[in-house]
Amino acid sequence: xxxVELRKMLRSHRTWITILLINALPTLVxxxxxxxxxxxxxxxxxxxxxxxxxxxxxxxxxxxAIVLPLFLPTAVAVVAGEAIAGEAQAxxxxxxxxxPVGRTRLxxxxxxxxxxxxxxxxxxxxxxxxxxxxxxxxxQPVSASVSGTTLTSEQIAWRTxxxxxxxxxxxxxxxxxxxxxxxxxxxxxxxxxxxLAVLIGSSLLLTLDAANSLSPFLPTRYWLSFIDLFRxxxxxxxxxxxxxxxxxxxxxxxxxxxANFTTKDITD
Amino acid sequence: MALATALAIGTPLALRELPASNTTATATERxxxxxxxxxxxxxxxxxxxxxxxxxxxxxxxxxxxLFGERTRMRVWWNDPVLWRVDRLTATGEEDxxxxxxxxxxxxxxxxxxxxxxxADVRLPRISDLLPPELARYLLEDVQPADAATLPAERIAGRxxxxxxxxPPDPRSSVDHxxxxxxxxxxVPLRLSLFADGSSNSALSSTFLDFSPGASSSDVFDFSAPxxxxxxxxxxxxxADAANRFAPVRPPRTAAxxxxxxxxxxxxxxxxxxxxxxVLAIPLWKDVASPLREQLLATPTVEQLAxxxxxxxxxLGILLTHFTESNGGWLIAxxxxxxxxxxxxxxxxxxxxLPSLFREG
Numbered sequence: 181x182x183x184v185e186l187r188k189m190l191r192s193h194r195t196w197i198t199i200l201l202i203n204a205l206p207t208l209v210x211x212x213x214x215x216x217x218x219x220x221x222x223x224x225x226x227x228x229x230x231x232x233x234x235x236x237x238x239x240x241x242x243x244x245a246i247v248l249p250l251f252l253p254t255a256v257a258v259v260a261g262e263a264i265a266g267e268a269q270a271x272x273x274x275x276x277x278x279x280p281v282g283r284t285r286l287x288x289x290x291x292x293x294x295x296x297x298x299x300x301x302x303x304x305x306x307x308x309x310x311x312x313x314x315x316x317x318x319x320q321p322v323s324a325s326v327s328g329t330t331l332t333s334e335q336i337a338w339r340t341x342x343x344x345x346x347x348x349x350x351x352x353x354x355x356x357x358x359x360x361x362x363x364x365x366x367x368x369x370x371x372x373x374x375x376l377a378v379l380i381g382s383s384l385l386l387t388l389d390a391a392n393s394l395s396p397f398l399p400t401r402y403w404l405s406f407i408d409l410f411r412x413x414x415x416x417x418x419x420x421x422x423x424x425x426x427x428x429x430x431x432x433x434x435x436x437x438x439a440n441f442t443t444k445d446i447t448d
Numbered sequence: 449m450a451l452a453t454a455l456a457i458g459t460p461l462a463l464r465e466l467p468a469s470n471t472t473a474t475a476t477e478r479x480x481x482x483x484x485x486x487x488x489x490x491x492x493x494x495x496x497x498x499x500x501x502x503x504x505x506x507x508x509x510x511x512x513x514l515f516g517e518r519t520r521m522r523v524w525w526n527d528p529v530l531w532r533v534d535r536l537t538a539t540g541e542e543d544x545x546x547x548x549x550x551x552x553x554x555x556x557x558x559x560x561x562x563x564x565x566x567a568d569v570r571l572p573r574i575s576d577l578l579p580p581e582l583a584r585y586l587l588e589d590v591q592p593a594d595a596a597t598l599p600a601e602r603i604a605g606r607x608x609x610x611x612x613x614x615p616p617d618p619r620s621s622v623d624h625x626x627x628x629x630x631x632x633x634x635v636p637l638r639l640s641l642f643a644d645g646s647s648n649s650a651l652s653s654t655f656l657d658f659s660p661g662a663s664s665s666d667v668f669d670f671s672a673p674x675x676x677x678x679x680x681x682x683x684x685x686x687a688d689a690a691n692r693f694a695p696v697r698p699p700r701t702a703a704x705x706x707x708x709x710x711x712x713x714x715x716x717x718x719x720x721x722x723x724x725x726v727l728a729i730p731l732w733k734d735v736a737s738p739l740r741e742q743l744l745a746t747p748t749v750e751q752l753a754x755x756x757x758x759x760x761x762x763l764g765i766l767l768t769h770f771t772e773s774n775g776g777w778l779i780a781x782x783x784x785x786x787x788x789x790x791x792x793x794x795x796x797x798x799x800x801l802p803s804l805f806r807e808g
Contacts (some may be wrong), residue, residue, distance in 0.1 A: 200730060227539045230557045234675055322675050326540045328554040328561070330673065389497070389518075404538055411534070411541060413667070414523065417657060 182364025184382035185289040189259075189297060196282035198259070199301050202251045206309055227407045232313055235322040239416040240306040241410075241416055244347050245306055252347075253296075253354045253379055254372075259297050260358035261371030263290035270367040283442045291359060291434065298351045306344055320431060330358065339414075343406040346419060350403045351430035354379065357399070360437040363444065394423065399429055469600045469607040469631050476592040478611050478629060482583060485634030485759040487527065489662040492604065494521045496577040500760045503742040503749075514572055515651060515763075523578055523655075523757050532668055533575040536758040544575055545670045551684075552670050561672040562679045567688035579653045587613055589722045598604040598626060603637040604658040606630055613722035619703065621762045622723045633660045643762035650761035676783040687729050691716040694730040697799040701726065703783070703790035710738035719781075719791065726781030726791050728800075731767075735774040740767055750785070754792035757785055764788045768795065 189195050209229070213219065219230045226245035228238050263289070279388050300392050323330050331339070358375035383400040385391040402422025408415040451799045452777050473481075473576040498515040513519070521524070525531040529549065534804040535542045540556035546566075558691030575581060592614050598610025608628035615622050621644055628638045637658055640649035662723040670679050683689045691714050700707050705719035705726060742751050743765070750757050755776065757766040762781065770776035779788050 225539065230540075230559075232561075320675060322559075322673065327534065327543060328556065328670060328673050328676070330671075407538070407540075408536075411522075411536075415493075415536070420808045 181289040182233050182292050185293040186296060186307045189293045189305075191258060192332060193295060195259075195300075196311055201300055201306050202247055202255050203305055205251055205293075206305060207312060208238075209246060209308065209365075210239055210243070210312045210316060210438075211352070220285040228410075229324055229416065230319050234318040234320045236313030236317030237310065238322070239317055241343060243305050243309035243404075244302065244344065244406070245404065248347055248350065249383075252351060254376060256294070256298055256351045256354045257303060257358045257372040258376035258415050259381070260294045260355040261362050261373075261375060263294060263359055264362040265365055265368040265371045266362075269368060284438060286368075287359075287438055288364075288443050294355045294359065295352065298348050298355060301350075302348050317401075318361055325412040326378050326410050327405065329412040331410075336393040339409045346406045346409070346422070347425075349423060349426050351425040354400050355429045356433035357436070360433040360440070363437045363441040397425070399425070401425065412426075455729060458663050463786065466792045469609065472598065472610060473597075473609060473630065474592075475595040475597050475611060476607050478594055478597065479587075479595055479621060481609075481634035482587065482611070482629050482636060483628070485629065488633045488635050488660065490580070490633070490635050491524045491659050492509060492522075492655045493652060493701070494523055494655050495577055496521070496651070497649075499545070499648070500650055500763055502760055502763070503739070503746045503758065503765075511571060511574075514577065516575065519574065519577055523575075523647075524667045525578075525580070526662045526668075530668055530679070531575070533578065537576045542574070543670075544573065544796055546575075547668045547716045554672075554676075556669065559561065559673070560679065561676050562681065564684045567684040569687050569691040569692070569716045570684045570717065571627040577653050579627070579636040579639045579655060582639045582641075582642075582651075582653055586622075586625055586639075586641070586649055586723055587627065589615075594638065598628070600631070600640075601628055603628055603630075604655040605610050605635065606658055608633070608637045613723070617724040617734045619705070619720075619783050620724040621759070621764055621784050622782050623722065625764075630658065630660070636659070644756065646761070649791075650763075651694050670700050686731070686735055687727075688715055690731065694732075696730050698728055698730075699794055699797045701801075702726065702794040705787075705788045705791075717795070720783070721783055726779060726783050726787070728791060729778045729780075729794055730776050731775040733770065733775040736770055736778070740770075740776070743767055751787070752792075753788050754789050757788055759785055764790055769790050 213233060217233060219233045232239045232242050238396055248278040284420070307384060354375055357378055358371055360375040361371035362368065379400055382400040385398055386395055387399060402418050402425060405418035405422050408419050496519045498517060502512050502515055504512045519537040522536060523531070524535040530547055532543065532545045538665060542556070543554040543673040545552045549566060551564050551566060576585065583722065594616050595611050595613045597653055598607050600607055602608065609631050610628045611739050612624055612626050614624040623642045623644045623646065625642070626640045627636050638654040640652040643650045647700065683692070694715030696715055703726070705724070707713060708718040708721065715730050716728045719726045719728070740756065743758060746758055749756060752766065754785050755768040756764055757764065762782050764785055766779045768776040768779070777792065779791050779795070
C-alpha cells in the first residue's frame, strides 16, 4: 500500500510542478542577488541572505528560510489536504477501501507519501540552492557562525543537515493538521485552506503581545529557530521546544485523523 | 492520546506553577540579599519588553528598539569586567563582549566589529536591559522603608522572592518597581518598572532560563572573523563624546538634585540616584537639530519656556532651546516634567570652559 501511494505521488506531474514552483522563488532571489550584488539591509531579509554574497554555499540555508514561512507550508497543506479528501471528492475512496485494505494502513500510506513529499521538497530546494550558490554567488568562505566564531567545514555540514531536518520536522505539523482535516471534509481545497487558516492565525497571534501566553503552543512559533543552530554556543532552547511542539501536533492531529477516519461512514 | 496531550501541555505548565518558597524574609533582608549579589556570576536567557516609543534620530537611533520593543538576549556574566551579552534576532545577532577593559561589539549582518574602551558616561546598551543591571541602576539607594515584600514566584524554574519599591521623592515619575530575586543567590530574575498612573509596566525584563555560576573562559574569547570590518574607536557614543569634549561644566546641583559622584563627570551632568535620576548631555548642533525635529513632530510634545518636552511613560525628555551656532542640553530621566524644567533652568548656570582649554 505504501509503495502504491509513493509511486502515485512520485509519478504525478503535480508533485514535481509543485516542487518546481516552491523552488522558483529562492532561485529568482539567488539570480537577482548574483546580478545586482545587492544584499538585504541588516535585519530586513531572510536569515543568511546577507552572507551568501560572500559565501554562496550558505544559500541552501537562506533558501529554506525563504520558503519556510509561506511557500513550503502552502504546498504541504495542499498535498496533505488532498490525501483522503481528494479520494473522496473523486469518488474513489469507497473503491480503495473495498479492496482488502485497512483504513489505518491507507492512512499510514498517505502519511508516508506526504512525509516523502516534504523531504523531497526540502532536498530539492537545498540542492538546487547549493548548486546555484556555488556557481553564481560568492566564493569567499565566511565564518558561518552568526556569533562571529569560525566553524569548521564539518561543523557547518552537520549543522546544515540538522537545520534541514528541523525544517522537515516543522512541516510535519502542517501535514498532520491538513491530513486530519482531509479526513473530516470531502473537499481537498477545504482541507488545505483549513490548515492554512490555522497557520495564518498562528502567525498573526505571534505578532500580538496580548497573545504572548499562547505563543509557546502556536505551530509557527519555532519554525525559523533553525538559525539558533548557527549560534555559538548552539542555542538549543527553541530548537528543542520547536521539535517537541511539532511532535505534539503530529501526535494529536494524526491521532485525531486516525480516530475520525477509522470510525467514519464512507459514502464517496 | 488525550492523556498524552494533556501530559505534554500540562507538565510544563504544572512545573511553572510549582509552589515557590514560603520564606518569611523581610524586605530589609531581601534588599540586603539583592545588593550582596552584585558579584554573583550567572548565565541565562533573558527577554525584555519595552513600551516606550522614543523620538530618536541619528546618533540616538539604537535607543528606540531598546526601550520600545521585545529584546531577546543570551548572557554569560562572570563579573562586571568579564561578560558577554548577545542580542538575538530572527536573522542574526549583535553581541557585546566585555573583557580586558575593552568592549567588543559584533554585528553579524553588518559583518562589523567595533572595539571601544569603557566610558564613564554612555548611552544605554543591551547589557543594561538585564534584570541584575536594571536593578543595580534603579535600586542602588533604596531604603528598607521604601520597599515592601511581594509573594514569591517561580521564575526560570527557580524560587524567587519579590520586592516592590516605591520612590519617596515626589520629583520621581516612577510609581514603583517590582523585582524578584533568586532565593539562592539574590540575583534579580525579573524586574518591572511602572510609571505614575499606569498599571502596565513601561519596561520589564525577565530570565526565562537561569544558571548560577561562572562560565568557561572560551565563551568570552572573540576573534574578529577574517571577512569582518574592524573599527577601533576611543569614543563610545555621543554621551561619552560630550562628557569628554564638550566645552561646558554642568552645575553641582540641578532642581535640588546633587551631581552624581559615581563617575568621572566632565561635560555631562548626572543628577540624583536610583529612581529619581536625570542625565544632562550637552549636544552639538548637528546632533541636537535632528532630535529637535523628531521631538517637534511628536504629537504629545509640550512647548515649555525652556524647550520642547515630552513624557514617554516614566521617562521625561527636554531639549533646551539653542541658537544657530550652538547646540542644546538634552535632559532625560525618570523625573516629572516640572523637575526637567527646573534642571533646564539650573543648567543655564553651566560654566563654559575658557576657550584656551576647549577640546574637540
